[in-house]
Amino acid sequence: MLRNKLISRTVSAVASVAMVFTSIPSISVMDRAIAADTMTAFEITENMKVGWNLGNTLDAKASNLQGDLESAGLETETAWGCPKATQELFDALKAKGFNTVRVPTTWFQHLDADNNIDPEWMARVKEVVDYGIKNDMYIILNVHHENWVNRSDFANAYDQIQPKLMKIWTQIATEFKDYDQHLIFECLNEPRAVGTEHEWWAAEAVPECDVINDLEHDFVNLIRGMDGPYAKTRLLMLPGYCASAETQFLEAIDVPDDDFVAISVHAYSPYDFTMNAAVEDHSVFTGTKYSQQLSDILSGIRQTFIEKDIPVVIGEMGTSNFGNTQARVDWTTQYFTTTKKYGIPCCLWDNNTVSNPKDPGECHGYINRTTYEWYEGSAPVIDKMMEIMNDDSIVWGSEAKAPEYKHQDLSEGTVFRNEAIEIDASKSKTYENTTPGQEISWAELEGKEVAIKYTGTTPVLAFSDASYGNWTEIKPYTIDEENGIAYYLVSQQLPASWQDLSTVNHMQARTDKVTNIEKMVILDAPEVEIDVPVDKTKKYKIEFANAMTGSNLVLTFKGDPNIVTNGCVGYNADGWEQVEWEGTTDVNGDLKVEIPVSKFPAGLASGECQIWYQPERVDMVEYNFAFPSVIGTETTTTSTTTTTTETTTTTVAEETTTTTVNVAPTVIGDANLDNKCSVADSVAILQHIANRDKYELEEQGLANADVDGVSGVTANDALVIQKVDAGVLSKNDLPLKKAA
Numbered sequence: 001m002l003r004n005k006l007i008s009r010t011v012s013a014v015a016s017v018a019m020v021f022t023s024i025p026s027i028s029v030m031d032r033a034i035a036a037d038t039m040t041a042f043e044i045t046e047n048m049k050v051g052w053n054l055g056n057t058l059d060a061k062a063s064n065l066q067g068d069l070e071s072a073g074l075e076t077e078t079a080w081g082c083p084k085a086t087q088e089l090f091d092a093l094k095a096k097g098f099n100t101v102r103v104p105t106t107w108f109q110h111l112d113a114d115n116n117i118d119p120e121w122m123a124r125v126k127e128v129v130d131y132g133i134k135n136d137m138y139i140i141l142n143v144h145h146e147n148w149v150n151r152s153d154f155a156n157a158y159d160q161i162q163p164k165l166m167k168i169w170t171q172i173a174t175e176f177k178d179y180d181q182h183l184i185f186e187c188l189n190e191p192r193a194v195g196t197e198h199e200w201w202a203a204e205a206v207p208e209c210d211v212i213n214d215l216e217h218d219f220v221n222l223i224r225g226m227d228g229p230y231a232k233t234r235l236l237m238l239p240g241y242c243a244s245a246e247t248q249f250l251e252a253i254d255v256p257d258d259d260f261v262a263i264s265v266h267a268y269s270p271y272d273f274t275m276n277a278a279v280e281d282h283s284v285f286t287g288t289k290y291s292q293q294l295s296d297i298l299s300g301i302r303q304t305f306i307e308k309d310i311p312v313v314i315g316e317m318g319t320s321n322f323g324n325t326q327a328r329v330d331w332t333t334q335y336f337t338t339t340k341k342y343g344i345p346c347c348l349w350d351n352n353t354v355s356n357p358k359d360p361g362e363c364h365g366y367i368n369r370t371t372y373e374w375y376e377g378s379a380p381v382i383d384k385m386m387e388i389m390n391d392d393s394i395v396w397g398s399e400a401k402a403p404e405y406k407h408q409d410l411s412e413g414t415v416f417r418n419e420a421i422e423i424d425a426s427k428s429k430t431y432e433n434t435t436p437g438q439e440i441s442w443a444e445l446e447g448k449e450v451a452i453k454y455t456g457t458t459p460v461l462a463f464s465d466a467s468y469g470n471w472t473e474i475k476p477y478t479i480d481e482e483n484g485i486a487y488y489l490v491s492q493q494l495p496a497s498w499q500d501l502s503t504v505n506h507m508q509a510r511t512d513k514v515t516n517i518e519k520m521v522i523l524d525a526p527e528v529e530i531d532v533p534v535d536k537t538k539k540y541k542i543e544f545a546n547a548m549t550g551s552n553l554v555l556t557f558k559g560d561p562n563i564v565t566n567g568c569v570g571y572n573a574d575g576w577e578q579v580e581w582e583g584t585t586d587v588n589g590d591l592k593v594e595i596p597v598s599k600f601p602a603g604l605a606s607g608e609c610q611i612w613y614q615p616e617r618v619d620m621v622e623y624n625f626a627f628p629s630v631i632g633t634e635t636t637t638t639s640t641t642t643t644t645t646e647t648t649t650t651t652v653a654e655e656t657t658t659t660t661v662n663v664a665p666t667v668i669g670d671a672n673l674d675n676k677c678s679v680a681d682s683v684a685i686l687q688h689i690a691n692r693d694k695y696e697l698e699e700q701g702l703a704n705a706d707v708d709g710v711s712g713v714t715a716n717d718a719l720v721i722q723k724v725d726a727g728v729l730s731k732n733d734l735p736l737k738k739a740a
Contacts, residue, residue, distance in 0.1 A: 038181070038233050039181050039233075040259070041235055041259060041260050041261070041262060041311045042309075042311050042343065042397075044138070044181055044184070044235050044262075044311075045235075045262060045311045045312075045313060045343065045344070045345050046343065046345075046396055046397065047099070047138065048099060048100040048138045048313070048345040049097075049098075049099040049100065049345060049389060050097065050098055050099065050100065050336075050345065050346060050347075050348075050385060050386075050389050051098060051099070051100030051101060051102055051138070051140070051315075051345060051346065051347030051348065052093055052098045052100070052101055052102070052347060052348050052350055052366075053101075053102045053104060053315075053316060053347055053348060053349045053350050054085055054101060054102065054103050054104065054128070054350075055082075055104060055349055055350050055351040055352070055364070056080040056081070056082050056351045056352055056353075057077055057078075057080075057082045057084075057085055057104075058076075058077060058085070058103060058104060058105040058106065058124075058125060058128060058144075059104035059105055059106045059144040059145050060076050060077060060078070060079040060080040060082070060106070061076060061079060061080075061106055061109060061145060062075065062076045062079045062109060063079070068109070068147060069109060070109065071109050071110070071111075072109040072110070073110075073118075073120070073121075074120060074121065074124055076106070076109055076110075077124070081352070082351075082352045082369060083369050083370055085128045085131065085369075086131070086369075087131045087134070088372055089131070089367070089369055089372060090131040090132050090134075090135055090137070091135065091372075092367065092372040093137075093367070094135045094137060096374070096382065096386065097385075097386040097389060097390070098137070099137055099138060100137060100138040100139070100140065100345060100347060101132045101137055101138075101139055101140070102139075102140040102142070102186075102315055102316075102347045103125070103128055103129060103132075103139060103140065103141050103142075104142060104144035104145070104189065105125055105141060105142060105143070105144055106143075106144050106145040106146065107121075107143060107146065107168055108146050108147060108148055110122075111168075115163075115164050115167045115168065116171070117168065117171050117172075122171070122175055125141070126175065126176070129141060129176070129179075129183065132182075133179065133182060133183070136182070137182070138182050138183075138184060139182065139183050139184065140184045140185075140186050140237065140313075140315065140347070141172065141176070141183065141184070141185055141186065142185070142186035142187070142188070142189055142237075143165065143168060143169070143186075143187065143188055143189065144189040145189070146189075148160070148161065148164060149161055149165070149188060149191060150190070150191060150192055150193075150194045151193070151194055151195075152193055152194055152195040152196050153193075154191070154192065154193040154194070154208050154211060155193060155207035155208045155211060156207075157211070158211045158214055158215065161211075161215060162214075162215060162218060165187075165188075165215060165218075165219070166218060166219070166222055169185070169187075169219060169222055169223070170222065170226070172185070173185070173222070173223055173226050173228070173231075174226070174228075177226065177227065177228030177229075177230070177231065178228065178229065178230075179230065180229075180230055181230060181233060181234060181235065183230075183234065184234070184235045184236070184237060184313075185223065185234060185235075185236050185237070186236075186237035186238075186239070186264055186315065187215070187216050187219040187236065187237065187238055187239070187264075188212070188215070188216070188239055189239065189243065190239065190242045190243045190266065191208070191212050191215075191239065191241065191242070191243075192205075192208065192241060192242040193205065193208050199242070200242055200244075204426055205241050205252075206252070208241055209240070209241050209249075209252040209253075212239075212240065212241060212253075213252075213253065213254040216238045216256070217254070217256055219236070219238075220236055220238075220256045220258055220261060223236060224258070232260070233260055234260060235260050235261070235262055236258070236260060236261050236262070237261075237262050237263070237264040237313055237315065238253065238255070238256075238261055238262070238263055238264055239263070239264040239265070239266075239315075240252055240253040240263070240265075242266075243264055243265060243266040243315070243316070244265075244266065245265045245266065245267035245269055245297050245300070245301060245314075246297070246300070246512065247300040247303075247304060247457075247458055247475070247512070248425075248457050248458075248511075248512035248513045250263070250265070250300065250301065250304040250305070251304060251457060251458065251513075252513075255305075255310055261310075261311075262310070262311040262312060262313050263305050263310060263311070263312045263313070264312075264313055264315045265301060265312055265313070265314050265315065266314070266315060266316040266317070267297060267298075267301075267314050267316075267317050268316070268317060268318060268319070268349075269293065269294055269297040269298075269317075270290050270293035270294055270297070272290070273285055273290045273319065273327075273331065274318065274319035274320060274331070275319070275320050275361040275362070276361060277320075277359065277360045277361040280580075281580055282322040282324045282327060283322075283324045283327055283566055283582070283612075283613065284327055284566060284612040284613050285327040285328075285330040285331045285334075289497060290331075291334060292474075292493075292496060292497055292532070294331070294334055294335065294338075295334075295338070295531065295532070296474075296475040298335075298338045298339060298342065298344075299402075299475065299477070300475060301314075301342070301344065302342045302344075302399075302400070302402065303402065303476075303478075303479060306342055306343060306344065306400050306401075307400070307401055307402060311343075312344050313344070313345055313347070314339065314344055314345070314346040314347065315347050316347060316349045317335070317346050317347065317348060317349065318348050318349040318350075318364050319331055319332075319381075320360065320361050320362060320363045320364060321354065321355075321363040321364070321365070321377050321378055322360060322363070323377070325377055325378075325380055325381070326380075326613065327613075328378075328380075328381045329380050329381055329384045332381050332384045332385055332388075333384055333388070336384070336385050336388040336389065337388055337394055340388060340389065340394050340395075340396055341394060341395070341396075341397070341398050341399040341400075342397070342399055342400055343396055343397030343400045348364075348366065348385070349364050350364055350365065350366045350367065351364045351365065352365050352369055353365045354375055354377070365378065366378045366381070366382060402477075402478055403478075403528070405478055405487070405526050405528055406526055407449070407451065407480075407485075407487060407523060407526060408523040408524055410451055410453065410485070410519065410521045410523075412523070413451065413521040413522050413523040413524075414444075414521065414522040414523075415519065415520075415521055415522075416438065416440070416450070416507065416520040416521060416522050417435060417438065417509075417517070417519065417520040418519055418520075420516065420517065420518050420519075421435055421436075421516075421517050422514065422515070422516050422517075423435060423459070423509065423510070423511045423514070423515050423516075423517060424511065424513075424514050425457075425511050425512050425513050425514070433510055433511055434462065434508045434509065434510040434511075435508045435509045435510075435517055435520070436508070437464070437468065437506040437508055438506065438507060438508070439505055439506060440463075440504065440505065440506060440507040441504060441505070442501040442502060442504045444522065445490045445491065445494070445504065445507075445522070446491060446501075447491050447524065447525055448490055448491055448522050448523060448524060448525055449487055449488060449489045449490055449491065449522075449523050449524075449525045449526070450487070450488045450490050450507070450520060450521070450522055450523070451485050451486070451487050451488075451519075451520070451521045451522075451523055452476075452485065452486045452488070452509055452517060452519070452520050453483070453484055453485050453517075453518040453519040453520075453521075454484055454485075454486065454509075454515050454516060454517050454518060455484055455515070455516045455518070456511070456513065456514050456515040456516050457511050457512055457513035457514060457515045458475075458476065458479065458486055458515075459486065459509040459510060459511050459515050459517065460473045460474065460475050460509070460510050460511075460512070461473065461474050461475075461476075461488045461490070461507065461508075461509060461510075462507070462508045462509070462510050463494060463498065463504055463506065463507055463508075464505065464506045464508075465503045465504065465505050465506070465572075466503070466505040466506075468506060469572070469573075469576075470498070470499070470503065470572065470576050472494070472497050472498055473510065474488055474490070474493040474494060474497070475488075476488050477489045477493065477530045484518075489525055489526075489528075489530055490525075491525045492525075492529070492530055492532050493530075493532055496532045499570070499572065499576055499608070500572070503572070507520075537567075537610050537611065537612055537615060538567075538610065538611040538615045538619065538620070539608050539609070539610050540608065540609045540610075540620045540623075541606060541607075541608055541609075542569060542606060542607040542608060542609055542623055543605075543606050544597075544600065544604045544605060544606060544607060545605070546625055546716075546719050547597045547600070547604075547625050548597070548625060548627070548719075548722055548723050549597070549598075550597070550598075550627060551597050551625045551626055551627050551722070552594040552595060552596050552597060552625070552626055552627075553569065553594070553595045553596075553597055553600075553623065553624075553625055554592060554593070554594050554623065554624050554625070554626050555569075555581070555592065555593045555594075555595070555609060555620055555623050556590075556591070556592050556620065556621050556622045556623065556624075557583075557585065557590070557591040557592070557593070557611075557618050557619065557620050557621065558585075558589055558590060558591075558618070558619055558621045559585050559589050559591070559614070559617050559618030559619065560585065560589055560614075560617045560618070561585055561586065561587050561588060561589045562584065562585060562586070562587065563584065563585050563614050563617055563618065564582070564583075564584050564613065564614070565582070565583060565584070565585070565591070565611060565612075565613050565614045565617075565618045566580065566581060566582035566583070566611075566612055566613045567580070567581060567582075567609065567610045567611040567612045567613070568580045568581065568609075568610050568612070569581070569595060569600075569607050569608065569609050569610075570607060570608050570610060571600065571601070571604055571606070571607035571608070573601055578610075579595055579599045579600065581593045581595060585618065589618075591618070594626075597625065609623065625719070627679060627722060627725075663699055663700060663703045664703060665700075665703045665704045665706070665735070666700060666703075666704060667704055668704060668707060668731070668734040668735055669681055669704060669705065669707050669720075669721050669724065669731070669734055670701070670704040670705075671684045671685050671688075671697055671701045671702070671704055671705035671721075672684040672697075672701060673698060673700060673701050673704070677721060677724060677725075677731055677734070678721075678725055679721065679722060679725040681704075681705065681718075681721050682718040682719075682721040682722045682725070683718075684697060684701070684705075685697070685705050685713060685715070685717055685718040685721070686715060686718050688713075689713075689714070689715055689718075697713075705717050705721075706735065707720050707721065707734045707735040707736060708720045708735070708736055709735060709736035709737050720734070720736060
């Protein structure tokens with residue numbers, strides 16, 4: 001066995017004071033040495049700093065065409081394509097700044113009929129654990145990918161799971177009994193009812209949660225009752241149902257009364273950004289939607305455990321490589337800054353996969369396990385993690401406890417709902433997972449917070465417009481657990497995620513499990529500032545009144561040269577919809593993006609252009625609507641790349657060029673004097689406006705061109721002629737009626 005490191009650090013101190021304790025026979029010298037150097041659970045998690053997962057290695061399984069084999073040998077380590085773990089790999093991790101390695105380990109293929117672990121497999125696991133221990137790293141050892149644990153009948157399988165689980169852990173704990181607190185045991189990995197409709201959903205997993213709690217209490221009791229100098233002080237990690245970071249799963253954990261347990265959480269959050277391949281675009285994280293979701297998840301972990309002096313280890317986290325390095329760096333910045341302030345160590349998941357077209361949501365490769373170099377596409381993510389961990393201005397655990405807030409008494413506020421009601425997530429199909437929709441306006445919420453008095457699962461507060469579209473949820477920023485009141489600082493939380501606050505029309509409480517809502521009250525907001533993600537998105541209003549069938553919306557941007565940028569043009573239909581765009585500025589910092597008008601609903605009045613990425617380095621300077629034409633310059637667009645004519649342009653600070661004429665028109669709209677009214681006349685007008693010296697119109701042409709009902713020739717006359725050419729207007733409508 002490896003001699004524990006605490007002994008060598010304390011021998012001299014023990015020798016100097018041993019005589020003092022010779023009259024106390026119940027306490028050995030060794031016991032006193034260990035007690036003198038024992039870390040608390042929170043000291044362990046702080047010293048863990050930042051971790052990495054040896055994924056798809058000791059947790060890999062050998063299979064054939066019929067599925068998982070019942071037994072296998074040491075070859076399972078490379079069964080999923082990863083090379084064998086080496087001391088050099090652990091050295092590279094340590095050199096980069098990782099101080100923890102989680103070693104996921106699958107055992108079922110290495111058991112005999114009596115559940116005895118194959119000695120060769122145990123020896124190999126020990127060898128890998130020692131790679132980290134020799135580097136003074138923390139090692140998390142667990143029970144992973146066990147098909148006899150994760151099963152569809154999990155809710156009724158306690159009697160089958162418990163004896164096998166306890167026997168495996170008895171052997172592991174015995175083998176490693178002399179390893180000090182650098183070795184951590186994690187009871188299970190993502191325990192859940194595999195193959196059921198609620199495999200990843202807590203609302204119907206109450207029986208499974210009870211089984212998990214019972215198994216983990218048994219596990220803690222087993223380890224604490226064993227021999228060994230660290231049986232009482234080894235950190236034990238306990239996951240909830242599927243190890244989820246969602247609050248409703250966390251609240252179902254029955255934490256044992258033990259000073260050396262930590263909750264194990266997996267937080268690939270928010271999932272739509274980090275892993276969901278069904279989401280087409282992962283190029284931006286800075287928008288408030290994803291940022292707010294991540295903030296809520298991490299805040300929920302803090303509220304549920306850290307504030308109650310229960311440590312947490314995020315045992316798996318990460319974001320798949322969708323070719324979106326900068327967005328992943330942005331995500332990492334918020335993730336690690338927040339968890340460091342909360343005092344939560346994170347272990348990055350690495351499955352050694354750089355590219356996987358069949359499953360792009362599972363590309364979590366960071367280090368080449370043969371060359372021990374960091375993959376180019378992910379190295380900036382690792383560098384950002386280490387930059388934050390080494391930044392002394394971000395203090396570990398400095399925000400472990402949320403600030404205390406002074407709230408109005410509920411009796412002093414405006415009652416929004418005073419009728420008790422039970423809401424149940426399992427009844428979502430009949431809309432009984434929310435309180436009935438009640439009308440509300442932003443005028444009633446501005447400068448306010450909402451208090452919900454409840455029992456059961458903590459509710460979320462939901463808002464929607466008049467048609468129940470644009471559904472937006474916020475979580476409480478603080479909870480008075482003693483009195484069962486959740487507070488939502490609507491005046492700060494809602495503006496961060498709602499496009500047009502004047503359209504707020506309904507407010508409801510929703511549950512992720514079962515909640516009894518007693519009362520909802522609107523209170524004056526306390527004079528505090530909470531950590532709401534800042535929306536750096538630049539937004540510009542787009543009027544679609546002049547959009548013509550068959551034309552393109554042309555966006556013109558100005559910024560730094562040669563930078564990639566992206567965004568969307570969004571609008572409210574049945575909820576918020578958007579058409580996304582991207583492009584790269586040229587050497588002069590110019591970029592044009594075209595989006596076919598056909599991508600937007602007919603009759604759309606207005607929309608909003610948003611710049612997501614590089615918002616501080618690029619601006620939209622104008623937009624226009626243009627038909628494809630043989631005249632013009634090529635523009636960059638995500639949807640199409642076409643040539644366009646010069647067109648009517650609306651600028652951010654709009655100025656209109658006007659030419660006044662004094663003769664009567666002959667052929668209405670005939671600017672180029674070819675006796676016709678066509679799109680060629682529109683082009684002639686715009687060329688004249690852009691460069692009068694080169695494209696001068698005759699006085700008669702100017703008279704014919706003045707068709708928009710406003711005296712003088714402007715770019716709007718060109719638009720009117722384009723509408724005639726497109727069939728939106730009739731020639732008989734020209735000239736348009738003069739404005740009064």
